[in-house]
Amino acid sequence: MNKHQDWLRTLTLSGVIAGLYLAVSLLLAPISFSSVQFRVAEAFTLIPALSPAGVIGVSLGCFLANLLNPGNLGPVDIAGGTLATLLAGLLTRRLGRKLLQDSKAAGHPWQKRRLLLPLPTIICNMLIVGSYLPFLLLEQVSPGALALSVLTVGLGEAGVLYLIGLPLLDALQKSRIFERRA
């Protein structure tokens, strides 16, 4: 595959991953958007560990889902959520590659340490989304309200990523569908 073909495949793959994120977000909208966000599509935020196209795809999907979601809290929510996902995607990509390299060097499968992979997404969303959310809802933000917001966002993310994200990542890694496209 030459450089142009590779670029074109990354472009279409990113677009399709964004479409997947958007479709799953909109289809599962009733449980996706509320003060405790339980967005099933967030499980896709682990895809960057397998493919670089996942970083842009998931961030773009998050941007479009926030933009088209009837319950979005305006431009701050749209931009903040996207920024958190982009940052989390980049960190997951780095962590995924590091874990894979370390595992290959040590001769054991990375599966053992894959439990660390959801941490960038959980932390980024807690710090970014959890921080701005109370400022959109409260006139005077107390430390307690801020802590509650950070905690609920973190719990929602952790639930989705450990219950759906990791089994999905395991299955996709076993199927090697991303490796064939690298």
Place this chain on the structure above:
Amino acid sequence: MTFTLGNYYPGASLLHKLDPRTKILASLLLMVVLFMINQPLPLVIFGLFLAFMIAMSGVPFRLVLKSVRPVVFLAVFAWALNVFTTPDDHYWFSWSFLHASPQGFWVGLRMAVRLFFLVMATQLCLTLTTTPLEMADGIERLLRPLARLGFPSHELAMMMSIALRFVPTLADETDKIMKAQSSRGADYDTGGAIARARGLVSVLIPLFVSALKRADELATAMEARCYRGGEGRTRLHVLRFSNKDIGASLALLLVLALLLVLEYGLL
């Protein structure tokens, strides 16, 4: 399966005909001003202006109200939190660290109203009167100056178009896979959270496999048509600012300036 992307309501109103860039920038401006006003009179005027925009757009009022439904819980939650956390001279009710104050009641109400206005204004300017593809075009044009700095604005817009184009197909695919799995005994509605989450994984994997196959086919088709990115590429629909955009922008700026004058008493 019928699946509609976004909440677009077809129409031929002035709001529908405005350039998507005008609407994106207007919704940003509306949000900034909405967070700058606190007093009742500017908020009431903002509400009246919003009602005027809804009437002008031809979008049924119930549809705009429906867009607020997902944030009702959030608004009630925010109102309650404000009631119990706002300090005041006297309280209606006190228990442990919870103090319900009259001041908090009004502050909470104002925040809830502001939240409803925010959602309604964003929905009206963006999703109800602009198609997702128009929005993608508008975002690409707004980001175009960044292309000089190396930002891949065209590629981003192309990915957005691919994503939006594929959503109905992927939604259809999801429906088919869920039905196929259900016919084999899968159950998505009963059981605990873990069992339901596992059930969803069995849908997401075939969905991914099929989506990646589509991405490969699309890349081959684009390559066969000599796609080389944004350079030298022309458009079927070219976005142009018209007199309508200038008039609407000036009217909006006038109303927003009036709101700020009323809020800060600059006269």
